[in-house]
Amino acid sequence: MGGWRVKAKEALAQMSIAARFLCLLHVANNYLVSPTLVYGPSMLPTLNLTGDVVLSEHFSHRFGRVRPGDLVLLRLPVDPAKIAIKRIVGMEGDRVTFFDSNATDLLQTLVVPKGHVWIQGDNPYASRDSRHFGPVPYGLIQGRAFLRVWPLSSFGSLEQ
Amino acid sequence: MGVRNNVTVFLNFAKEGFDKAVLVGKLCCCVHVVNTYFCSVVLAYGPSMLPTISTSSSLLLAERFSHRFNKVDPGDIVILRSPEVPRKIVTKRVIGLEGDRVTYVVDPNNSDKSDTVVVPKGHIWIEGDNIYNSYDSRNFGAVPFGLLQGKVFWRIWPLKDFGSLRRRAK
Numbered sequence: 001m002g003g004w005r006v007k008a009k010e011a012l013a014q015m016s017i018a019a020r021f022l023c024l025l026h027v028a029n030n031y032l033v034s035p036t037l038v039y040g041p042s043m044l045p046t047l048n049l050t051g052d053v054v055l056s057e058h059f060s061h062r063f064g065r066v067r068p069g070d071l072v073l074l075r076l077p078v079d080p081a082k083i084a085i086k087r088i089v090g091m092e093g094d095r096v097t098f099f100d101s102n103a104t105d106l107l108q109t110l111v112v113p114k115g116h117v118w119i120q121g122d123n124p125y126a127s128r129d130s131r132h133f134g135p136v137p138y139g140l141i142q143g144r145a146f147l148r149v150w151p152l153s154s155f156g157s158l159e160q
Numbered sequence: 161m162g163v164r165n166n167v168t169v170f171l172n173f174a175k176e177g178f179d180k181a182v183l184v185g186k187l188c189c190c191v192h193v194v195n196t197y198f199c200s201v202v203l204a205y206g207p208s209m210l211p212t213i214s215t216s217s218s219l220l221l222a223e224r225f226s227h228r229f230n231k232v233d234p235g236d237i238v239i240l241r242s243p244e245v246p247r248k249i250v251t252k253r254v255i256g257l258e259g260d261r262v263t264y265v266v267d268p269n270n271s272d273k274s275d276t277v278v279v280p281k282g283h284i285w286i287e288g289d290n291i292y293n294s295y296d297s298r299n300f301g302a303v304p305f306g307l308l309q310g311k312v313f314w315r316i317w318p319l320k321d322f323g324s325l326r327r328r329a330k
Contacts, residue, residue, distance in 0.1 A: 023189075075306035078282040115244035139241035140306045 033057050035149065036073060038085045042127035046071070046158070047085070053150035054085070054158065056143040066117070066138075068094070069160045071145040074119065078133050085145060086129055090118035092138075099124070101131045117141070199223050202239055202312065204251045208288030208295065212237070212325070213251065219317035220251070220325065222310040232305075234260070237312040237325055238286070243303050251312060252296050256285035258305070264298050265291060277302075284308070 028034070039051035047054070056073050060066055068088050076082045090096040090112045098120070100106040112118045116135035121127025130136060145158055194200075205217045213220070222239050226232060234254050242248040256262040256279045263276045268291050279285045283302035288294025297303065312325050 023193075027189075075304070076282065077304035077306065078280070080282055080305040113244070115242065115246055137241070137243040137304060137307060138246040139243065140304060 029058075031058055034143070036083075036085070036145070038145075040126075042121035042123055042129070043071075043085060043087075044123040044126070046087075046122045047148070048151075048154075052148050052154070054145040055147040055149055056145040058143040060144050061138075061141045066141060066144060067091070071158050072119070073142045073145060074136060075140045075142060076133075077136055077140060083142060086119040086121050086127070088117050089120045089130070092116055094118070096130075098131050115139075195224075197224055200310065201316070202249070202251065202310075207293045208290050209237075209251060209253070210290040210293075212253075212289045213315070214318070214321070217317075218315055218321070220312045221314040221316060222312045224310040226311045227305075227308040230305075232257070232284070232308065232311060239309045239312060240286070240303060241307045241309060243300050243307060249309060252286040252288050252294070254284055255287045255297070258283055260285070266298060268292050282306075 033055055035053050035055055037051055037053050038047055039049065041049050054071075061072070066072060066088060068090055070088050071085060072088055073083055073085050076084050092112050092114050094112050095109060096112060096118045097107060097109045100108050112135050116137055118130045118135050120129045120131065124131075148154055148156060148158055200222055202220045202222045203217055204213050204220055205215065207215045227238070232238060232254060234256055236254045237251060238254055239249050239251050242250050255264070258279050258281045260279050261276060262279060262285045263274055264285075264287065265272065265274045267273070277285070279302050283304055285297045285302050287296045287298065291298075315321050315323060315325055
C-alpha cells in the first residue's frame, strides 16, 4: 500500500532534478552561451555549406555591444520563425553601399535608420539579406557568434 | 579558543546569509520565468492609446505566449520592441497582419489624405487608438512580427478602470 507512495516520491525527486537541470540549460542557452547548428551557402567561405556548430553569446546585444564585422544570430524580418546568421555591415547612422539585388551592376547607397542594422551574408551571390529586405531592427538580434566548435578541423574563433 | 569560537560564529552567519541569498535568487528566477513566458505587468503611459488607455500611468497585464504561436489578430493590443529604440517597449493595437490591405490617414492633424498599403510578409501594422498623437506604423512602417513581446488582455490600475482589454467586437 505504501509502496507506490514511496516510488511516487522517488519519481518526483528525480523529475525535480531533471527539471532543475533543464532550467539551468535554458537560462544558459538564452542568456549566456549556446551552441547553434548553422548551415547554408550564404556565409561561405566563413561558414561551411553543410553545417557548422557555432557558440554564440546572448548578452552583448542586450548592452548594445554589437559592432560592424560581428557575426550575429537574428530573427528574419520576413519569417519570424526562422533564425539566421549574418554579418553586421553597418549600424544606425552608417552609410552603406551595396550592389542592387535586382540589377547587380547598379550601386546603391543608403543611410541605416535609427534603431536598425544592415546585415549581409559573406557570400553575396547566395545570400538573402538587407540588400533584399532592407535594414533590420536591432531588436531582432538574438546573439553574437564568436567560436566555431564543429567540425573540429575548423575549430577556432570567428572574431575578426 | 575565543578566536575559534568567533570564526565558527562568523562561518555560521555567512552560511545562513548564503542560504538566504540562494533562496532570494531562486525567487527572482521564478519571477523572471513567469514574467517572460506567462504573464507580465506593463506600465503604460502616454497619449497614443487614448481613450482606451489613459495618459497617466496605467498598469496592464500582458500574456507572453500567444505571439509565439502566431495567435495575434487585428484588434489586439500588443506590446512590442520599438523598431527605432530597441530598449523601449511600446503598447499599440494591431490593425493588419501580413497580406492585409491597410488604409490609414497619413497625418490627421493637417489633412484628410489617406494611403493604402499591403502589409509585407512577416510584418504587422500597428497604430495607436489616438491617431492624432501616436507614433506608430504610419511613421515607421510595418514592423517585423519578431519584435512582438506579448498581448495585453487586462488592466489592473487605475482601479476604477479595472477590467478586460480584450479585442473590440468588430
